[in-house]
Amino acid sequence: MTGLRTIHIVDDEEAIRKSASFMLRTSGFEVETYQDGIAFLAAAAGAAPGCILLDVRMPGMDGLEVQAELNKRGVVMPVIVLTGHGDISTAVVAMKGGAVDFIEKPFEKEVLLAAIERAFDRLNENVEAATSVQEAQTRLGVLTQREIEVLRGLVRGHPNKTIAYDLGISPRTVEVHRANLMAKLGVRSLSDALRIAFSAGLEGDG
Template sequence: MADRKLIHIVDDEEAIRKSASFLLRTAGYAVETWASGTMFLADVKHAEHGCVLLDIRMPEMDGLDVQRTLAERGVTMPVVIMTGHGDVGIAVRAMKAGAVDFLEKPFERATLLYAIETAFARIAEADSAIGRAKEAEVRLAALTPRERDVLNGLARGLPNKTIAYDLGISARTVEVHRANLMTKLEVRSLSDALRIAFAAGIATEE
């Protein structure tokens, strides 16, 4: 993925697209503009990942509908809502649906840049979580199926005796597996092992 920070501006008003583009480009961002929500959605599958500066009031399809469709399609780009005076209630609904922030037009340069940086911080957090999950899966791949079963039981909060009963083995064998899995995961405490398990989603396994 490119290192540049890209903002997709989705607004039917050309004046807003031009002014917001100018402010963002002079601040060092890359910008792509879209004259309607339907145009953006038509190409979003192939669009470069970034954040979305989305107007609420647009013909054909309003911002809430665009936001909902993005979520339904699994598009994870963070959304910053632009709203006119009197649309704050709608903007709050958008935030409840996952928008990062909302800007009331006309907005100041500093306010816009703060909202955009907040959006990119969310992308960084998501990327970090994905990275932790991938690293955890690599570590868990070193475990035997039985060691993974024991870790799954520990992640569910079960004591050794219960894990032993569920797996049809002795408590002593569970202790051996537990010691081995901690060695393979390169951790010294149960809490560290559980952090890896949770990052990989092992606690959701049956």
């Protein structure tokens, strides 16, 4: 395990690189930092196995483009996407691309460390990398039709207000359905709910 505890931080903001590096080093991780995606891709082939913290909005190549290139090259290191814009549609694309999680900046230490532990679980035990299709479909089976419709809106990357408009209900009602479906699925974060939806093959259309 010791050799796999490296975190690669890819972020064009020096302040983020410094603060996250300090936080992670004091938590027992090895840390490597890169000022943009191009710099990381140049070093990726020889990089120590570990977890990638990948910022979405960067000059040259954005985080999603870097993620796509890593997938193309067959780099199997788990990715946690960092976004400072609350952009759910971006997070959906990242999750579909295989990201372990997405975190909004500024992030809390506990949230980041929990995501990193999930990332290393994936790295160490690829068998558990994804929820099985059958299990995911079984879990979705407990949802009402309306909750499925709300989840489908989330899969599209839509905010609550857009989902409410599409379904002809109030944003508050969407919030209630969203809370209910997450409780039934036994998840605490949107990324976990999306992971189950993707595993079950739930599409944004239909």
